[in-house]
Amino acid sequence: MDLLLSGRSAARRTTRQVRVGHVLIGAGAPVVVQSMTNTDTADDFATTMQIAQLARAGSELVRITVNNDEAAKAVPKIREKLLAMNLDVPLVGDFHYNGHKLLADNPACAEALDKLRINPGNVGQGAKRDTQFAAIVEMACRYNKPVRIGVNWGSLDQSVLARIMDENAKRAIPRDAGAVMREALVTSALESAVKAEEYGLGRDKIILSAKVSSVQDLIAVYRDLAAKCDYPLHLGLTEAGMGSKGIVGSTAALAVLLQEGIGDTIRVSLTPEPNGSRTQEVIVAQEILQTMGLRAFTPMVTACPGCGRTTSTLFQELASDVQSFVRDNMPIWRDQFDGVENMSLAVMGCIVNGPGESKHANIGISLPGTGEMPAAPIFEDGVKTQTLRGDNITNEFKAIIERYVARTYPRKGTPA
Numbered sequence: 512m513d514l515l516l517s518g519r520s521a522a523r524r525t526t527r528q529v530r531v532g533h534v535l536i537g538a539g540a541p542v543v544v545q546s547m548t549n550t551d552t553a554d555d556f557a558t559t560m561q562i563a564q565l566a567r568a569g570s571e572l573v574r575i576t577v578n579n580d581e582a583a584k585a586v587p588k589i590r591e592k593l594l595a596m597n598l599d600v601p602l603v604g605d606f607h608y609n610g611h612k613l614l615a616d617n618p619a620c621a622e623a624l625d626k627l628r629i630n631p632g633n634v635g636q637g638a639k640r641d642t643q644f645a646a647i648v649e650m651a652c653r654y655n656k657p658v659r660i661g662v663n664w665g666s667l668d669q670s671v672l673a674r675i676m677d678e679n680a681k682r683a684i685p686r687d688a689g690a691v692m693r694e695a696l697v698t699s700a701l702e703s704a705v706k707a708e709e710y711g712l713g714r715d716k717i718i719l720s721a722k723v724s725s726v727q728d729l730i731a732v733y734r735d736l737a738a739k740c741d742y743p744l745h746l747g748l749t750e751a752g753m754g755s756k757g758i759v760g761s762t763a764a765l766a767v768l769l770q771e772g773i774g775d776t777i778r779v780s781l782t783p784e785p786n787g788s789r790t791q792e793v794i795v796a797q798e799i800l801q802t803m804g805l806r807a808f809t810p811m812v813t814a815c816p817g818c819g820r821t822t823s824t825l826f827q828e829l830a831s832d833v834q835s836f837v838r839d840n841m842p843i844w845r846d847q848f849d850g851v852e853n854m855s856l857a858v859m860g861c862i863v864n865g866p867g868e869s870k871h872a873n874i875g876i877s878l879p880g881t882g883e884m885p886a887a888p889i890f891e892d893g894v895k896t897q898t899l900r901g902d903n904i905t906n907e908f909k910a911i912i913e914r915y916v917a918r919t920y921p922r923k924g925t926p927a
Contacts, residue, residue, distance in 0.1 A: 525741045525775060529657045529718055532601030532625040534571055536718060536775050537743030541806055543776040544796045545572035545745075547605070549789060552589075553581035559592040561789060566600040567842060568790035569797050569808055572776065574603040574628060577610070583617035590623040601625035603659070607633040607666075611646035621654045626718075628659045631703040632666040640670070641706070648710040657716040658707060662700045663749055664692060664723045671699045693728060696721040697736050704742060717742050718776070722749035726764040733768050743775040753782040758795050765799055794838075809841045810854035813868055813875075820880040821860035829878065829905055830858040836909050848920035856912070857890075866890070874915050876908055891915060 528538035536543055546565045550558045552575050562573045577583050590602065604624040606613065611634070614621045621627075627647065635643040651658045662668075672695040679685050686694075700719045707717060719742045721732050729748055737744060748764045751757035761779045768774050777799070781792040800806040814830035815821060833856060844851045857872035859865035861880025869875025869890040876899070878887050887899045889911060899907050 525743050527714060527717075527741050527743055529715055529743050531572060531603070531657055533599065534601055540775070542769065542774060542800055543571045544569060544793060544800070545574065545603070545776055545778050546570040546789070546793050546796075547574040547778065547780075548576070549783075551582075552576050553579070553585050555585040555588040555592065558585065559589050559596075562589065562593060562600060562602070563596055563598055564788075564790055565793055566598050568793040570600065570790075570793045572601050572603055572626070574605050574778075577604045577606055577613060577620065577624075579609075580613065580616065583613045583620040586617075586620040587623040603628055606630075606647065608635075610634065611643040611650075614647060614650040618654075621650050621656065624656060626657045626659060627651050628661050629703075630661050630663060630666055631671075631699050632662065632668040636669075640668075644703070644706065645710045648707050648712050651716065652711045657718065658712060659718040659720060659745055660700055660703045660707065661720040661722065661745070662696050662703075663721075664696060664728075665749065667692070667695055668699045671695050671702070689728065693732050693735065696723070696732050697739065700736060701740060704740070714742070718745055719743075720745040720747065722747050724748060724750045724760075726760055729764045730767050733773050734771070737771075737773045744773060745776045745778070746774040747778040747780055749780055751780045751782075753784060757781040761795065762799055766803060769800070769803060769805060807852040809852055810837045810856055810873075812837065813855065813857040813859075813872060815858065815860035815864070815868075817860055820863065821878075822881045823860075823878075825904075826858055826860035826878045829876070829908065832905050833858055833908065833912070836912070840913075844916055844920075847923060848916060849923060851916055851920045854916070854920075873919075874912055876904075878904075 525537045528540060529536045534543055548558055548561045550561050552558050558575060565573050577586065593600065602624050603626040605628045607630055610629065629647055634640055675691055675695045675698060679691050700721050704717050704719060708714060719736065721736055723729050723732060733744065733746065746765050746768055748761045751761045765777055777796050779792045779795045783789055797808040801808055801811060812830060812834045815826055817827065855872040857868045857875035859868050859877045862883055865877030866888065869877045870893045873892060875890040876887050879885050885900060887904055888895050889897050889899060
């Protein structure tokens with residue numbers, strides 16, 4: 512899928528490219544969507560099922576926790592189960608505190624993973640830090656695996672922070688605590704990358720991240736990091752939160768950076784609602800990229816927000832049904848047709864903007880508002896093709912969408 516750059520600054524796009532399994536990151540490749548499981552990795556069945564859900568929702572990389580020996584031993588089993596399901600999604604192992612030991616004791620785990628994630632603040636303290644960091648990098652080199660060096664302000668390397676605080680105290684005009692923290696994040700990431708290269712890891716095997724949970728801090732940190740290196744960068748507002756707070760915060764931060772050409776992979780770290788689906792974070796990440804014109808994943812539905820002219824709930828119900836219908840059918844359409852993800856749909860609620868918005872979409876329906884004739888004109892590629900009436904408008908509109916897809920988009924494998 513081609514990366515669209517319309518309306519986006521290309522000032523920073525990294526020249527470095529890292530291959531994670533079959534996925535390319537950086538150097539003009541499309542911005543990649545990733546996610547993370549919240550199952551106990553030692554439960555290889557539950558973890559496999561959640562990875563499958565995330566991958567089918569569109570996650571192009573999936574990170575899993577590897578925190579103990581049982582989890583490390585489960586990783587090869589998870590890989591086997593995924594391959595048996597015909598799912599080749601790259602897996603990223605998330606290591607903290609004991610990663611050096613787990614990888615040394617479980618070489619099959621290292622071999623089954625496609626990327627390792629190291630947090631420089633959690634690899635060890637004091638004299639052990641460099642030795643344990645080097646041990647993980649050595650395993651990455653041995654098995655030819657890329658590494659994300661992921662710094663987080665909740666677990667920042669205290670030695671780096673203390674050093675920068677001392678330097679700041681000696682300044683004629685010391686900077687505020689926030690500026691010191693941001694510098695420490697960037698410094699930790701860059702110094703760790705230099706050490707990884709010194710230990711033998713190639714520059715084409717390194718991805719960096721420096722996550723915080725404040726929108727303005729995240730933007731400032733990544734602008735600084737992008738200006739100081741050309742490694743691919745993974746973006747994400749850490750601990751973004753639940754529901755609209757997490758979605759709005761992540762969108763506000765990531766959109767600014769992506770518009771400036773900063774960022775090669777993204778994750779939206781949402782706290783799921785009780786009994787909510789983990790896949791919501793994947794959908795939000797996709798929608799950020801698609802609404803910015805950077806990627807296309809699934810047909811987008813433009814829908815009327817409603818006003819005093821639209822007292823009926825029909826347009827709301829239809830918009831919801833169409834959105835679900837499109838997302839449910841997209842895996843089938845993607846396998847059968849080329850380009851269907853670029854299709855646009857409109858579900859409008861009255862005559863004010865209804866016909867106009869419908870004409871701008873590939874397929875649009877303008878439903879009757881209060882006091883209007885009980886008729887719903889259909890527009891296809893700007894031309895009115897028919898009018899729907901009665902109680903079966905939803906199913907009839909879905910059928911129109913299916914027919915449009917079948918006749919408009921070329922089937923896979925069809926000669927050009």
